[in-house]
Amino acid sequence: MTTVLKALNAALHFCLAEDPGVYFLGEDVLDPYGGAFKVSQGLSTAYADRVIATPISEGGIVGLGVGMALRGLRPVVEIMFGDFITLAMDQLINHAAKMRWMSNDRVRVPLVVRTPMGGRRGYGPTHSQTLEKHLLGAPGLRVIAACTLDDPGGLLQKAVLRDDDPVLFIEHKLMYTRGVLALSDLEEWQAERTDGVYPAYRLRIAGAPAPTITVATYGYMAEMAREAALRLAYQHEVFTELVVYTQLSPFEPEPVLESLRRTGRLLALEEGGRTLGWGAEVLAQAVEGDLGGLRAARVAARDMPIPAAAMLEAQVLPQADDILQAALDLARK
Amino acid sequence: MTYSSDPLELYRQMLRIRRFEETVLDNFPRGLFFGTTHTYIGQEADAVGVLSHLQEGDVVVSNHRCHGHFLAYGGSMHALAAELMGRATGVCGGRGGSQHIQWRDFYASGILGGTLPLATGMALAEKARRSGRLVVAFLGDGALGQGAVYESLNMAALWHLPLLLVLENNRYAQSTPITLNLAGDILARFQAFGIPAEERDTTDVLEIREMAQQAFQAVRAGEGPRALVIHTYRFAPHSKGDDTRDPQEIARYRERDPLPLHASRLDPEAVQKVQAEVEHEVAAAFQRAEGDSAANPASLTPPLGAMS
Structure with a gap:
């Protein structure tokens, strides 16, 4: 049985293989480290020119993703801990979610921002939160949450390859090691x-x-x-x-x-x-x-x-x- | 789209911006426009001088004070007037208003500094796609208070992105003089990230055009980002009527108004002819926009597209 972690990782490999416009960005995402929760393992080895290790600038890299998406790419930005999404609030609410609509539907923002939320691992007040509620209801932003059921990798794949609007993709830290349940x-x-x-x-x-x-x-x-x-x-x-x-x-x-x-x-x-x-x-x-x-x-x-x-x-x-x-x-x- | 370097055309472009903005301010009390406006009066030489180097497909990222950038970019005066009036024919159908303009490769937003990460990402995309296009991002001195700007400078320099930053220092962040909100040196901010930067204290469109030339060449040649710092001044209030500056100070800067400064070098008859043509263009644009249908509530489609 595959795990949620492996399913998400496989989905990202698939997306990068499938569409040359897909880019993956985030902090510490390069091999051999492969991301703090290892979701990006192997990506930089297979797609060196489209997997980018970024500075610790959550607002900057989400905005970077918005700009890339506006110019025809399909970026996936990883925010290492969901708690850090607060640093990208302006980019999500004022830029990613609004550009399509403000432009009278002239442009699209096919951006996926992935991030792990949740506690139960003792990380304390700034590394354990479930903050998506602050972004629910923001017009122009889809918020998707993976679960162990069915096909979490497929869910991510659809967000990356098929969704022309910005998606905030929520993962839970404890789910990564759980098996996917068809x-x-x-x-x-x-x-x-x-x-x-x-x-x-x-x-x-x-x-x-x-x-x-x-x-x-x-x-x-x-x-x-x-x-x-x-x-x-x-x-x-x-x-x-x-x-x-x-x-x-x-x-x-x-x-x-x-x-x-x-x-x-x-x-x-x-x-x-x-x-x-x-x-x-x-x-x-x-x-x-x-x-x-x-x-x-x-x-x-x-x-x-x-x-x-x-x-x-x-x-x-x-x-x-x-x-x-x-x-x-x-x-x- | 072609951008002329002919001095008379540069004058025409500056005058188009000036008369557009003056017409907006003159007509605001009539209740013709929604919200507010941030006029570019006094800063016209920046947009016209810099953007005269644009090539087809280049990207421009602008800010809240975007009318001048948009007109110099080649945007329609009528569509901009209509946007301010909330007409269906507006650049963005009345959704964006004065500060949120998107047309072709031009993007403006009302979040100061928040546009810089976008511009950086756009430059990354153009580089990745080997399009040969560059991104010109305008920002004001007020935006230097935003952390997003420095995150962007870091990434743009780190990845040698085709980004030209144009900092227009009009010496005021809304009502607050730069002396009360900015420490250190503006030029050094760019240089600290290894971004070659040049500054001028000028309202001369030819000088600005000349200054921008090398920067455009370097960015287009793939040498990474460049920054231009233009010390300028806006003659009109921050927005409509909120001016608390010393009138004597404004009068002093008015002495270097970019329009008469440049006109003095041109054939007076040709200048008069351009003035008449611009008057006609501006009047026709506003008149047509005023006669256009108001934005239709039925045009309010959902902000997310349906997925297949």
Whole structure:
């Protein structure tokens, strides 16, 4: 079984081979180092002239990517830690996301900015965050989150080769070493993929009774959600349906609404901070969906910086037990 | 597109900018335009002198004070007037307004300094594609406060990119004089990155054109980035009416107005003829734009394209 890391790496190799306009840029991305999380391993050896080691200038290199994209290339920029995306906010929001629209659709910005988010490794307040919520809803920017399901490499490949608009591609650090789970290999699960380039996945425990809770989530939280769903089913006879998003923004409510029409209960899970986050939007859309009798809850990080010490970090970031408890509370409502 | 080096044509280009900007300021109180404007009055020789070396396909990256750059680049006066008026016929259909102009290989944005990484990336792309094109990026003294500028200088020099930086020092960052917001030397900023830079304190279009020539040659020859620092002055306010500068200081700089300075070298009859032609051009451009249809709300398409 291939890992998410290997899948993403293979996708980048494929993109560079497929299109001579693809460039890969980032800090410490050259071999033998191959990137801080090793996603770029081998790229510079195979494509020396199109893999560029950059200075530590996150704003500068994302802007560089915007300029390259405007002039016909398809750059992929790696931001070493997702926490550093704050340094590129101006480039993402004011330049990458706006150039096409401001130009009256005359130009395109086929740029992919890849970055690992997330904690649970003890890196502390500035290397553990899940910051994509600050970029969700920025008009003109797609935010995509990989997960272990189906084809994370293919997801990246589509963003690089087929998407003519800027994409912020979120990876979770803990996902890299996990195996990729083809839908057909999910023996315990009945899994479906929605239509669309960046699909959502609907997962139910195979052969289980009709689910009564819809769990909406993305990224690494989908791993914890599957674990929690199994415990809920086998230990508590509470049955859930997972709706795992890959496109976070623009948010498309239909996959979660479709599930909610059958379950009536919504649990939104994210590793980012609880207040004004992705889950808040999911709940708002569900309420606006006018489903009647909706009961809903969120599980997310506490609204505080992420501590380094493991016992403290576990208090701040959502854990499998938190999901379990929230689902049990919701089931009783 | 061809760029003339004929002295009378250089005068015409400067006058087109001057009269365009004056017409904008004169008509602002009528409520004809949306938002604000940052006029180029007094700085015309910079754009006209520098861009007279452009070749077809070269890229220009401009800033908030972009009207002069755009007109000297060869942009349509009518389409620019229409853009300011929010007409469907505007350069960007009314989406961009005064500061956000994109047409052919010309790009302007209202984020000071934030455009420099873009210009650097564009230069990288042109070099990668071996297009022979170069990128001219304009920035003002005010943008020197932005870290993005220095990140860009570092990368452009490191990778020997075909980038020509044109720093127009009009001595004020909005209302704040340069003495209150800038330490050190401007030229040395470029030189610190190994970027050969030259400076002049001039409003003479011929001098600026001559100064730019070598820089263009070097950049086009693949010798890496070059910088031109032009110490100039804007006669009009930062935007519309927010001028707190000493009127005597403005009057002093007015004595070296680039237009009469250059006109004095030209045949007076030819100058008069150009003046009449430009008057006609400007009047016709604004009149036509005013008569054009307003931008249509139905033109507000989503900011992301559909994917197949």
